[in-house]
Amino acid sequence: xxxxxxxxxxxxxxxxxxxxxxxxxxxxxxxxxxxxxxxxxxxxxxxxxxxxxxxxxxxxxxxxxxxxxxxxxxxxxxxxxxxxxxxxxxxxxxxxxxxxxxxxxxxxxxxxxxxxxxxxxxxxxxxxxxxxxxxxxxxxxxxxxxxxxxxxxxxxxxxxxxxxxxxxxxxxxxxxxxxxxxxxxxxxxxxxxxxxxxxxxxxxxxxxxxxxxxxxxxxxxxxxxxxxxxxxxxxxxxxxxxxxxxxxxxxxxxxxxxxxxxxxxxxxxxxxxxxxxxxxxxxxxxxxxxxxxxxxxxxxxxxxxxxxxxxxxxxxxxxxxxxxxxxxxxxxxxxxxxxxxxxxxxxxxxxxxxxxxxxxxxxxxxxxxxxxxxxxxxxxxxxxxxxxxxxxxxxxxxxxxxxxxxxx
Amino acid sequence: xxxxxxxxxxxxxxxxxxxxxxxxxxxxxxxxxxxxxxxxxxxxxxxxxxxxxxxxxxxxxxxxxxxxxxxxxxxxxxxxxxxxxxxxxxxxxxxxxxxxxxxxxxxxxxxxxxxxxxxxxxxxxxxxxxxxxxxxxxxxxxxxxxxxxxxxxxxxxxxxxxxxxxxxxxxxxxxxxxxxxxxxxxxxxxxxxxxxxxxxxxxxxxxxxxxxxxxxxxxxxxxxxxxxxxxxxxxxxxxxxxxxxxxxxxxxxxxxxxxxxxxxxxxxxxxxxxxxxxxxxxxxxxxxxxxxxxxxxxxxxxxxxxxxxxxxxxxxxxxxxxxxxxxxxxxxxxxxxxxxxxxxxxxxxxxxxxxxxxxxxxxxx
Numbered sequence: 217x218x219x220x221x222x223x224x225x226x227x228x229x230x231x232x233x234x235x236x237x238x239x240x241x242x243x244x245x246x247x248x249x250x251x252x253x254x255x256x257x258x259x260x261x262x263x264x265x266x267x268x269x270x271x272x273x274x275x276x277x278x279x280x281x282x283x284x285x286x287x288x289x290x291x292x293x294x295x296x297x298x299x300x301x302x303x304x305x306x307x308x309x310x311x312x313x314x315x316x317x318x319x320x321x322x323x324x325x326x327x328x329x330x331x332x333x334x335x336x337x338x339x340x341x342x343x344x345x346x347x348x349x350x351x352x353x354x355x356x357x358x359x360x361x362x363x364x365x366x367x368x369x370x371x372x373x374x375x376x377x378x379x380x381x382x383x384x385x386x387x388x389x390x391x392x393x394x395x396x397x398x399x400x401x402x403x404x405x406x407x408x409x410x411x412x413x414x415x416x417x418x419x420x421x422x423x424x425x426x427x428x429x430x431x432x433x434x435x436x437x438x439x440x441x442x443x444x445x446x447x448x449x450x451x452x453x454x455x456x457x458x459x460x461x462x463x464x465x466x467x468x469x470x471x472x473x474x475x476x477x478x479x480x481x482x483x484x485x486x487x488x489x490x491x492x493x494x495x496x497x498x499x500x501x502x503x504x505x506x507x508x509x510x511x512x513x514x515x516x517x518x519x520x521x522x523x524x525x526x527x528x529x530x531x532x533x534x535x536x537x538x539x540x541x542x543x544x545x546x547x548x549x550x551x552x553x554x555x556x557x558x559x560x561x562x563x564x565x566x567x568x569x570x571x572x573x574x575x576x577x578x579x580x581x582x583x584x585x586x587x588x589x590x591x592x593x594x595x596x597x598x599x600x601x602x603x604x605x606x607x608x609x610x611x612x613x614x615x616x617x618x619x620x621x622x623x624x
Numbered sequence: 625x626x627x628x629x630x631x632x633x634x635x636x637x638x639x640x641x642x643x644x645x646x647x648x649x650x651x652x653x654x655x656x657x658x659x660x661x662x663x664x665x666x667x668x669x670x671x672x673x674x675x676x677x678x679x680x681x682x683x684x685x686x687x688x689x690x691x692x693x694x695x696x697x698x699x700x701x702x703x704x705x706x707x708x709x710x711x712x713x714x715x716x717x718x719x720x721x722x723x724x725x726x727x728x729x730x731x732x733x734x735x736x737x738x739x740x741x742x743x744x745x746x747x748x749x750x751x752x753x754x755x756x757x758x759x760x761x762x763x764x765x766x767x768x769x770x771x772x773x774x775x776x777x778x779x780x781x782x783x784x785x786x787x788x789x790x791x792x793x794x795x796x797x798x799x800x801x802x803x804x805x806x807x808x809x810x811x812x813x814x815x816x817x818x819x820x821x822x823x824x825x826x827x828x829x830x831x832x833x834x835x836x837x838x839x840x841x842x843x844x845x846x847x848x849x850x851x852x853x854x855x856x857x858x859x860x861x862x863x864x865x866x867x868x869x870x871x872x873x874x875x876x877x878x879x880x881x882x883x884x885x886x887x888x889x890x891x892x893x894x895x896x897x898x899x900x901x902x903x904x905x906x907x908x909x910x911x912x913x914x915x916x917x918x919x920x921x922x923x924x925x926x927x928x929x930x931x932x933x934x935x936x937x938x939x940x941x942x943x944x945x946x947x948x949x950x951x952x953x954x955x956x957x958x959x960x961x962x963x964x965x966x967x968x969x970x971x972x973x974x975x976x977x978x979x980x981x982x983x984x985x986x987x988x989x
Binding site for chain 1 (some may be wrong): 627759880897904906922929982
């Protein structure tokens with residue numbers, strides 16, 4: 217057993233590293249604080265264009281769609297190397313990670329030709345319009361409707377939790393096209409122009425005070441039938457393609473989140489109830505150990521998956537535990553550390569200790585992380601049903617026409 | 625990156641699981657629980673020895689197969705999952721000590737017999753009043769030991785014991801030939817695996833390595849025992865999941881209820897965390913990695929957490945039937961206590977993990 221690259225992997229890593237050393241120099245330091253959106257977009261586009269020219273975009277995509285036709289391991293190695301630099305992150309992750317693979321899997325040739333190259337080059341930004349106020353965990357319960365009028369579809373409704381909708385040129389939107397069918401069967405997926413008349417984007421202010429997501433309103437928005445992805449009524453199947461790509465994005469501990477080292481450092485400067493340094497207290501040491509076991513355990517679990525990929529095998533189901541462990545561990549650690557700090561852990565703003573302020577951010581942010589991309593509860597359902605083979609929840613609305621469904 | 629068992633180790637594990645599924649399991653464990661039952665399944669032990677499992681880790685020079693700790697881990701997991709009534713894990717732990725710290729003469733004396741299965745070895749660190757492998761009161765007077773060791777797993781069938789006792793530089797290991805030793809049976813919570821009391825009264829003993837070797841052996845033992853715990857926990861989880869798929873309440877399979885399925889998911893989560901750390905432990909042993917101390921402690925804690933949770937919730941999710949004598953739930957529930965007692969409590973190992981992290985930090989500073 218070893219954690220080393222295989223020879224071809226090491227070679228690819230060396231090439232990538234050399235290229236980044238040449239080309240990422242302006243991203244050596246973290247970006248200036250409080251960067252405005254237009255500047256972030258400009259920086260993101262410039263970096264994506266540079267990567268594209270060098271052949272580091274669409275690494276795993278088929279060559280016929282402009283990709284490099286390489287393995288997931290190549291993509292992971294590129295990502296590991298790129299993460300050593302402060303290059304702009306996030307603007308394209310949903311578009312290129314989820315939307316465009318859906319477009320080239322289900323779109324007609326003209327649509328693929330029109331949209332995929334520009335998306336890969338970074339000229340056009342994409343968002344994913346799935347969740348709705350009444351359909352989060354229960355995604356198939358969406359109500360946004362699309363009604364056919366000749367060659368066009370007319371979309372009315374509301375989406376929510378849409379990342380980068382305000383910066384996007386296009387999106388993929390799942391709509392209800394037949395409310396007389398059971399809920400999973402009456403859905404259809406479309407490409408929608410985010411600048412089209414009738415599209416309104418409104419930022420959501422989160423509990424954290426930040427605004428990473430949007431509400432998107434559709435009011436008589438017209439889409440040509442050529443922009444349909446997959447057959448009418450196949451929207452759920454198409455959405456599963458998208459979500460499968462989401463699952464490949466491995467969910468480890470966020471880079472900024474405090475871990476066990478933070479608690480070790482903090483506990484040296486704080487008193488236990490008996491007046492001795494808290495680092496000697498049994499409960500503190502147990503919490504350090506538990507945090508190490510959870511966070512490091514997820515990292516190692518991901519390495520098991522990478523080893524399978526490296527050998528050309530399909531990773532086992534074990535990485536499905538990642539986010540459910542990481543998010544709650546982050547919350548528990550932050551809560552424990554702030555408890556330990558008493559009033560100092562509560563004081564925010566200019567008077568706050570910077571380490572404690574980070575823990576406060578982690579405490580609040582982790583509450584969102586436990587929900588985003590699958591709640592703790594939904595992820596446990598998935599582990600129990602798909603990995604352990606337990607029967608699914610009773611779903612009284614599964615087979616009734618959507619418009620006749622009455623809550624049990 | 626190659627963070628996985630070798631194909632050879634996986635194959636041996638497959639063979640072990642297959643044989644033990646047939647020859648061991650809860651049925652034989654129930655028979656072994658009877659007061660008049662034998663202290664081990666001698667026929668199964670003979671078969672195990674013939675298949676070379678006890679020879680796996682013994683160097684070829686001493687009649688063994690010279691395999692790696694990965695094979696040992698696979699065997700320990702298979703033994704743990706099947707509750708096999710044989711002193712396999714005890715012998716593997718003792719073998720690891722002899723391979724790690726034994727002199728050429730000590731290895732030549734004990735390892736060939738262990739490899740062939742004729743010699744059964746056990747490990748004795750626990751003492752009345754001792755809470756961790758660091759607190760032993762048995763004393764050494766150069767070539768003899770005095771003190772009481774209990775509970776010692778598989779003592780009744782063992783020919784040699786690897787004993788922890790206080791040496792000049794702290795606790796360390798000794799070899800005690802059990803021929804003529806003063807032993808007695810000790811009743812424990814685990815009604816299947818036999819435990820005993822070893823009374824040492826100026827009993828001849830040979831030092832096995834030094835105090836540093838004892839600490840290194842504890843790391844290796846923690847990783848091997850983590851695999852036994854993972855095997856037992858996995859069997860308890862499988863039993864729960866099977867039941868949740870068939871038992872009906874309120875007109876539904878109980879596995880449909882989230883209160884039930886989320887506990888099953890948590891069993892899986894704890895098991896996979898334990899597997900990740902235990903595999904890391906094997907990687908560190910295989911490469912003489914400097915991080916073994918912290919990794920082994922993490923594997924020990926994570927595996928005990930997984931086992932406790934799976935064993936306890938297995939009874940709970942079975943409901944009333946799970947609490948009956950007839951139910952097999954009790955085997956895993958009781959074995960959980962045996963595996964904690966085997967190498968000291970969770971809390972001590974969690975503290976050992978943090979001490980290792982502190983030492984690494986101060987070394988880096």
